[in-house]
Amino acid sequence: MNKSVFFGALTVAGLAAGAAAASTLDDVKARGKLNCGVTTGLAGFAAPNANGEWEGFDVAVCRAVAAAVLGDPAAVEFIPTTGKTRFTALASGEIDFLARNTTWTFSRDVDLKFDFIGVNYYDGQGFMVPKELGVSSAKDLDGATVCIQTGTTTELNLADFFRNNNISYEPVPVETNAEGQQQYLAGACDTYTTDASGLAATRATFENPGEHIILPEIISKEPLGPLVRHGDNDWGDVTRWVLYALIAAEELGVTSANVEEMTTNTTNPEVARLLGTEGTLGEMLGLEADWAKKAIASQGNYGEIFAKNIGEETPIGLARGLNAQWTDGGLMYAPPFR
Known part of the structure; x- marks a missing residue:
């Protein structure tokens, strides 16, 4: 929601070109912390709890990226942004990653010079x-x-x-x-x-x-998803495939509860590649072999994240609908891990 249009397009585009010159992946590793842009507060999606800790559906994606890259889902600095400030914060390098119920549109992708890494919630205005x-x-x-x-x-x-x-x-x-x-x-x-x-x-x-x-x-149509700056493809690959790892894990039956067992006992080659016991997918991303395993173990798969934060058993009470797996008639579909 809160989706900005053409706001400061030229300024944002100029900022993005400079900020992406350095490798965000290297910056995050050197800093030891992910700077993640979130909303100023939306129950179920991103809001501080009673202890001041950020939690929610979008927050989980930030934590999954931190777990995959830094091995620690708590190594995140959450930076609240409004509909007007979010794009400048990303373009300027104040944040590394924007996970803030933002709609993927032509102008934001092309004119504002951002890369949407995927859709984590298919929505519509009501x-x-x-x-x-x-x-x-x-x-x-x-x-x-x-x-x-x-x-x-x-x-x-x-x-x-x-x-x-x-x-x-x-x-x-x-x-x-x-x-x-x-x-x-x-x-x-x-x-x-x-x-x-x-x-x-x-x-x-x-x-x-x-x-x-x-x-x-x-x-x-409001396809909501996280985004990064244009021109930093390595970082885009990392964040994109973390999101896809969460989606693929649900389809493949990998959960936070069984991920350890699946790592050692799976006979499914794609699960083995996903969890890093076969192949070199982590090396290709510049991460440890068990990058996806760490993300899944810390946050759960996509279905677990949905159910815990916004699903039908929560006060938010959202049905999966379009956000069900493709195998269940929804639109959630991860490319192959191979």
Whole structure:
């Protein structure tokens, strides 16, 4: 969610060219810590817990990268970013990796000079309203006030949807999800719009979540995923294949609970290559042979990460849907480890 569009495109592109000149992989190893950009706080995805420790679906990807590269999932500095600041933070080198429910779009990939390493959540934009408003469809929102985060693709999608349906709205701009939630609950807007997963995460934190509904319309495609700077292919390869390792592990039946046993007892050649007991995949990445094993052991596979942070048994309550494995009718699909 919070997806910036064309914000400071030229400045960001210029920053990215300089920041990628050095090897981020070497920098992270020398520093002994991964600087990971996250949201300012979204339950289930990235937020500090009661002890001040960051946790969530996106946070787990950061920790998996740190485990693979540094052997320590705790060797991460989490840097909160807003919809407006995230791209400058990545382009300037302030962060090594942005794992912050960011939508993969043409302009961000090409114009802002970033590389999306994959999709970790397939989403779409929706609308949340109080039940008492008596609205059952987004098409009933003619003349509504709409809380919307600035510097995001959400703004453009909203304008397109209302124009296509020949209805009007009044935007109520907010900077962060916390501000959006506050304004919405205070009645400053009739509806809050962002990615449907973000709406579910936000609603789960309400005192009375049952008093609010998410309308049925999904008005956009929002492939969310982590990203790195253009021009640093080695680092892009490392982070991309860590994400794919988590996805492949679920398909192959490798979990945080059985990864040790699978390392020594598997008869599946792809599992052996994934876990580093066969082949030289780690060496090709400039990592230890057991890089993927460390990531999986520390965070679990993709399915475990989903279930723990945002799945149906959590307050967020998201079904797998499009984010199921391809073998179960979803879109999660890792290229072969060979």
